Amino acid sequence: MELLDNLALGFSTALLVQNVLYCFVGVLLGTAVGVLPGIGPTATVAMLLPITFSFEPVTALIMLAGIYYGAQYGGSTTAILINLPGESSAAVTALDGHEMARQGRAGPALAAAAIGSFVAGTVATVALAAAAPPLASVALKFGPADYFSLVLFGLIVSIALARGTALKALAMIALGVLLGTVGQDIYTGTPRFVFEQRELYGGIDFVSVAVGLFGVAEILRNLENEQTRTAIVSKVINLWPTREDRRRIVAPILRGTGLGAALGVLPGGGHVLASFTSYAVEKRISRRPQEFGRGAIEGVAGPESANNAAAQTSFIPLLTLGLPAHPVMALMIGAFIVHGITPGPNVINDEPALFWGLIASMWIGNVLLLLLNLPLIGLWVRMLRIPYQVLFPMIILFAAIGTYSLNSNAYDVYAIAFFGILGYILIKCGCEPAPLLLGFVLGPLLEENLRRALIISRGDPSVFLTRPISAALLALAVVALVVAVLPTIRRRRAVVFAEED
């Protein structure tokens, strides 16, 4: 019954007035950026991170987490109503959800998405609470060599799941790791690649990298083709699904939740993979596969449950290993560090109130999202009328102010422009920005553990192969790399992702 005690501690933390309040602010903002195309949770979390520095650590993390899973909810709203997924994982929801909306059944589609997300969020929160402690105790046995292999494994798996060619994703990771070496060396204090500029001694701030890659680059992409958005569906009536609908969504929700909870743990956009897999599964086992693509409610309920469950369980590697599964998680690592907490297996023992409070807040956040989304759907639709000409200057301005307020360092602001342009060019060349950010955040960890492991082994590199945990992780990394590069499997991946385009 330890789990119950822990959850009780969590809820007593999460139910404090200021925590509920900021949880609400987080999911509200998350829903808003999920609804608005052109700004995603990564850029939002990056912009708001500096603001949360004055908060209590647990409050800050609750709010940032709320933005992340709130965006998953919001993304499905626009996917259903105007066939414009605000978030990549909602792309598959648009297939049947928008079709339902065109048939005048937007209400049941939104309800199916919201109910599915809520059930998935609840189950996945319990899964997170149950799975995290044993994993964390395993992780405590990790030595530097094991950690090096773990980080390497995490980075490699993230390319196996990313879209685009494996070669480019690998290059983006390596480039991220390389840029992470700018600043003072941890062991000798030698300033590296700083061009004699004192402002660069602390390294490039990851907030600048994230805002540049996911904010500025995205804005430039959107300004390539300026067009006015039109909301086709303006009124949503009849929210409640019929008895037939309710019967049809039960099984897809449960299957989607299971799939999502399992796939969410994988690094590199597990939630996108989860929603696509769930859609494929539902279509295959349905007795009416011909309805898919023409407004099948199963095609909304399953994927929506899957991506929300995955959003929840992607906190597992973060909280137990200190390994981010998603760019937003990478930013959360930064949030932990700023508050003087090293993310990893020690968090659960050193900061139990924070750990369990964060988990409990996710369930509270899911309740708030259910309340926010169904009755207020009209408000979200109206938000789509905000013209992009107002939105993008706001993003740039808030990004600049937020980044500057981090350290009052002008170089952090210049870095936004640099990474915006670099990211824009690379994205245009078919490279995804997420691996670069993951590499950038994990690079210093990689270097530190590599050097520490070699000091302990007196320079003998075979330590990575003789320690069983490390050897197993490296073997898995090789398998993941082979899977990512092998053409036959790549083709199958292309099929999984083909429906997005």
Next chain:
Amino acid sequence: MERRRSFPDVLAGGIFVLIGGAFVVGALGYELGTPTRMGPGAFPLLVGAAVVALGLAIAVKGLVAGEVISFGPIPWRAVAVIVLAVLFFGFTIRRLGFVPTTAVTAMLTTLASTRVRLLTAVAVAAGLTVASTLIFVVGLQLRIPLWGPWLGF
């Protein structure tokens, strides 16, 4: 998948080679150390070499069997204006203070859109300046002076 020469692939490869190469050259200037005690240059040298190798592979693959991607138009005006706005913000925030810097940055950024009308731009810039002053300075107590030394404060 159609196979042919791909300009974006070659460009991406070139960027990786260039940045990776710059870091390799830089890393050689630092102490490399021994395997037991790696110096500050060793890790960047290894990773830089990996970036160069991957970049070369991407470029070569792009020449013979590239990914077919359309590069698409480049919004030059937006690129120039946004970079200028961000650099302006970084350079003048300490010197001009929060209010003037924010106003100019917002105004510049608004002009990135080709469809914007001057009146709209002014209105958006004014609105954003008021909003961000209220949010960041009044609400969040950011320690940035409202008016800077260049204005005689």
